[in-house]
Amino acid sequence: MLNMDKKLIKRQEEGKIIKTGxxxxxQMGRGMVTQMVLxxxxxxxxxxxxxxxxxxxxFKYAGVKDDDIAVAKTLADANAAMxxxxxxxxxxxxxxxxxxxxxxAIDATGVPDVGAKxxxxxxxxxxxxxxxxxETDVVIGPYLKKMAEKEGVIYTGSAGDEPGAVMxxxxxxKAMGMNVEVMGKGKNNKxxxxxxxxxVLEEATRRVMSPKMLCAFKDxxxxxxxxxxxxxxxxLVPDVIGGHGPQTAPGTEGIKxxxxxxxxxxxxxxxxxxxxxxxxxGVAPGVxxxxxxxxxxIAYQMAYHSMGPGPLWTLYRPYHxxxxxxxxxxxxxxxxxxxxxxxxxxxVSECITRAKIDLKAGQTIDGIGGFxxxxxxxxAKESNEKGYVPFGLVTNKAVMKRDVKKGELLTYDDVELDxxxxxxxxxxxxxxxxGRNVL
Numbered sequence: 054m055l056n057m058d059k060k061l062i063k064r065q066e067e068g069k070i071i072k073t074g075x076x077x078x079x080q081m082g083r084g085m086v087t088q089m090v091l092x093x094x095x096x097x098x099x100x101x102x103x104x105x106x107x108x109x110x111x112f113k114y115a116g117v118k119d120d121d122i123a124v125a126k127t128l129a130d131a132n133a134a135m136x137x138x139x140x141x142x143x144x145x146x147x148x149x150x151x152x153x154x155x156x157x158a159i160d161a162t163g164v165p166d167v168g169a170k171x172x173x174x175x176x177x178x179x180x181x182x183x184x185x186x187x188e189t190d191v192v193i194g195p196y197l198k199k200m201a202e203k204e205g206v207i208y209t210g211s212a213g214d215e216p217g218a219v220m221x222x223x224x225x226x227k228a229m230g231m232n233v234e235v236m237g238k239g240k241n242n243k244x245x246x247x248x249x250x251x252x253v254l255e256e257a258t259r260r261v262m263s264p265k266m267l268c269a270f271k272d273x274x275x276x277x278x279x280x281x282x283x284x285x286x287x288x289l290v291p292d293v294i295g296g297h298g299p300q301t302a303p304g305t306e307g308i309k310x311x312x313x314x315x316x317x318x319x320x321x322x323x324x325x326x327x328x329x330x331x332x333x334x335g336v337a338p339g340v341x342x343x344x345x346x347x348x349x350x351i352a353y354q355m356a357y358h359s360m361g362p363g364p365l366w367t368l369y370r371p372y373h374x375x376x377x378x379x380x381x382x383x384x385x386x387x388x389x390x391x392x393x394x395x396x397x398x399x400x401v402s403e404c405i406t407r408a409k410i411d412l413k414a415g416q417t418i419d420g421i422g423g424f425x426x427x428x429x430x431x432x433a434k435e436s437n438e439k440g441y442v443p444f445g446l447v448t449n450k451a452v453m454k455r456d457v458k459k460g461e462l463l464t465y466d467d468v469e470l471d472x473x474x475x476x477x478x479x480x481x482x483x484x485x486x487x488g489r490n491v492l
Contacts, residue, residue: 054212054381054385057381057384057385057388058093060094060384060388060389061092061093061094061095061384061388062093062094063094064093064094064095064388065093065094069094070094070095070096071094071095071096071156071157071383071384071387071388072096072098072099072135072154072155072156073089073095073096073097073098073099073155073156073157073158073159073380073383074097074098074099074100074101074148074149074150074152074155074157074158074159074175074180075097075099075100075101075149075158075159075161076100076101076102076146076149076158076159076160076161076162076167076171077101077102077160077161077162077163077167078100078101078102078104078107078108078110078111078161079102079107079161079162079163079263079266080261080262080263080266080376081161081163081185081375081376082100082102082107082111082161082162082376083107083110083111083114084375084376084377085097085159085161085185085376085377085379085380086100086111086112086114086115087111087114087115088376088377088380089115089380090112090115090116090117091115092380094384095380095383095384096140097111097112097115097140098135098140098141098152098154098155099125099131099135099140099141099142099143099148099149099152099155100112100140100141100142100143101142101143101144101145101146101148101149102142102144103144104144105124105142105143105144108142108143108144109122109124109142111142112140112142117140121138121139121140122139122140122141122142123137123139123140123141123142124141124142124143125141125142125143125148126143128145128147128148128151128152131143131148131152132152132153132154135152135153135154135155136153136154146167146170146171147174149171149175150171150174150175150177150178150180151174151178155175155180156180156181156387157180157181157182157183157383157386157387158171158172158175158180158181158182158183159182159183159184159185159211159379159383160172160182160183160184160185160186160189161185161186161376161379162186163186163188163266163421164186164188165186165188165189165192165420165421165445165446165476166189166448166474166475166476167186167189168184168186168188168189168190168476169189169192169193169474169475169476169479170475171186172184172189172197172200172208173197173200173475173479176197176200176201176204176206176208177204179204179205179206180206181206181207181208181209181383181386181387182197182201182206182207182208182209183209183210183211183379183382183383183386184197184208184209184210184211185211185214185375185376185379187210187214187216187278187279187282188278188421188444188445189445189476190210190282190285190396191278191281191282191285191400191402191403191404191443191445192404192443192445192446192476192480193476193479193480193483194210194282194285194395194396194400195285195396195398195399195400195483195486195487196479196480196482196483196486198395198396198398199486207386207387207390207391207392208392208395209382209385209386209392209393209394209395210282210286210382210392210393210394210395211376211378211379211382211393211394212378212379212381212382212385212393213373213374213375213376213377213378213379213381213382214279214373214375214378214379215238215279215283215340215373216279216282216283216286216394217373217378217382217393217394218340218370218373218378219236219237219238219283219340219341219342219370220283220286220287220393220394221370222236222340222341222342222368222369222370223236223286223287223342225368226342226344226368230346231344231345231346232327232344232345232346232347233287233289233328233342233343233344234315234327234328234329234343234344234345234365235289235311235315235324235327235329235330235331235341235342235343236283236287236289236329236330236331236341236342236343237280237283237330237331237332237333237340237341237342237343238276238279238280238283238332238333238337238339238340238341239307239332239333239334239335239336239337239338239339239340239341240273240276240298240332240333240334240335240337241270241337241338242267242270242271243271243334244271244272244273244298244334245271245272246272246273246409246427247272247409248268248271248272249268249409249423249424250264250265250268250422250423250424251264251424252268253267253268253271263422264422265421265422265423266422267422268422268423269421269422269427272409272422272427273295273427273428273429274404274421274422274427274428274444276332277295277296277404277427277428277429277430277444278404278428278444280296280330280331280332280402280430281402281403281404281430282394283330284330284401284402284430285396285397285400285401285402286394286395286396286397287330287397287401288328288397288401289328289329289330289401290328290329290330290401290402290432291329291330291331291402291430291431291432292324292325292326292329292331293325294405294429294430294431294435294462295429295430295431296330296331296332296430297323297324297331298331298332298333298334299314299323299331299333299334300333300334300335301314301333301334301335301336302335303335303336303337304336304371305369307333307335307336308336308341308367308369309361309367311333311336311341311343311365311367312343312361312363312365312366312367313365315331315343315365315367316364316365327345330402330430336369338371338372338373339369339370339371339372339373340369340370340373341367341368341369341370342367342368343365343366343367343368344365344366344367344368345363345364345365345366352364381393399433399486399487400433400487401432401433402430402431402432402433402436403430403431403432403433403436403437403441403443404428404429404430404443404444404445405428405429405430405431405436405441405442405443405444405462405463406426406427406428406429406441406442406443406444406447406462406463406468407426407427407428407429407460407461407462407463408425408426408457408458408459408460408461408462408463409423409424409425409426409427409459410424410425410459411456411457411458411459412425412453412456412457412458412459413453413456414453414454414455414456415452415453416452416453417449417450417451417452417453418447418449418451418452418453418468419447419448419449419451420444420445420447420448420449420451421444421445421447423449426444426447426463427444428444429444429462431462437489439462439464440464440465440466441462441463441464442463442464442465442467442468442470443480445476446470446474446476446477446480447468447470448470448471448474450471450473451468451469451470451471452468452469453467453468453469454466454467454468454469455467
């Protein structure tokens with residue numbers, strides 16, 4: 054993002070303000086709106102939420118005056134208000150995709166099927182798409198990438214989200230000629246596979262969070278989704294299903310430990326192979342890449358620069374600012390025509406579905422942040438061969454076809470999915486693109 058500050062100031066001075074549309078005014082959307090109002094060269098021109106007061110309040114948190122906020126009931130109202138320089142709040146997400154002046158649409162809902170609709174509708178209307186909804190990306194990211202190419206727009210994941218944040222380190226290391234052996238993140242919340250929205254309710258209330266969102270963090274689903282995205286962006290794979298999740302000391306001390314922990318088993322580490330994605334308990338918040346070099350002189354220089362004796366060295370970014378960084382991806386897409394992170398081609402890994410409790414035939418289950426299932430990660434090849442269910446396709450209309458024990462990975466033979474969703478249909482099209490006929 055070097056020099057982006059200057060580019061945005063130039064846009065501000067020239068009056069070429071980038072008008073964005075944001076879907077979802079929960080914690081992620083609210084913070085993004087506030088951050089964007091403070092920036093040069095960009096504005097959150099229209100924000101939609103199923104509760105329009107959430108969109109209005111997002112503007113108010115940012116210090117926007119009441120007179121400058123318009124609540125739009127129709128697309129015509131939204132267009133007129135934007136043309137008059139107002140900030141627009143609405144309930145209908147279609148306004149974001151269809152509004153005349155919006156250059157870039159951002160999905161911040163975290164709901165896979167909503168993300169699919171926002172992205173496809175926006176791109177059909179020739180708008181760039183920034184996906185702060187990794188849950189959608191890990192299911193149909195390759196499809197959305199190809200659609201963007203067809204429509205002549207940008208489709209990209211977001212800076213600040215852990216996959217986007219660690220891509221900066223990955224690109225940095227690769228540009229220098231380093232070998233990236235491991236790419237990963239710290240686990241921010243203590244792992245609790247058994248948690249559900251009820252058990253985390255008190256903490257979620259205290260932290261002003263959605264219980265489902267907090268549950269998805271705690272039960273490991275978000276970590277698995279993020280690792281899947283990292284894999285699909287780079288070609289790195291999980292070493293084992295679900296990853297190892299080693300424990301380290303916090304902060305800098307933990308990073309030093311990774312240089313040894315992430316060695317191969319034959320060298321005293323935990324890994325069967327290198328070229329993998331992984332998560333760590335202890336080094337959080339933050340993201341990392343662990344690198345190597347075949348060159349003795351560079352190895353000497355790394356030690357000289359206090360990176361450790363080798364043969365592995367870990368580069369660490371001790372923060373990721375999530376939604377607050379998302380506007381930088383918007384700027385990169387609109388101004389530079391570049392993505393922050395996007396699947397390479399096809400799925401490398403899959404976020405798959407594991408039973409959180411014993412499940413019975415005929416039982417309705419739920420998805421992300423729910424009571425019955427949570428996510429894991431596997432190589433796409435293995436997932437395809439064994440018929441594991443992509444977690445982003447599980448909705449509260451999915452029904453068990455047979456009994457499954459707690460901890461088992463769900464297959465298509467186990468679950469009747471809701472085939473009416475858009476994301477299901479797009480995933481079916483994506484599978485056909487790559488010669489898969491599972492759905």
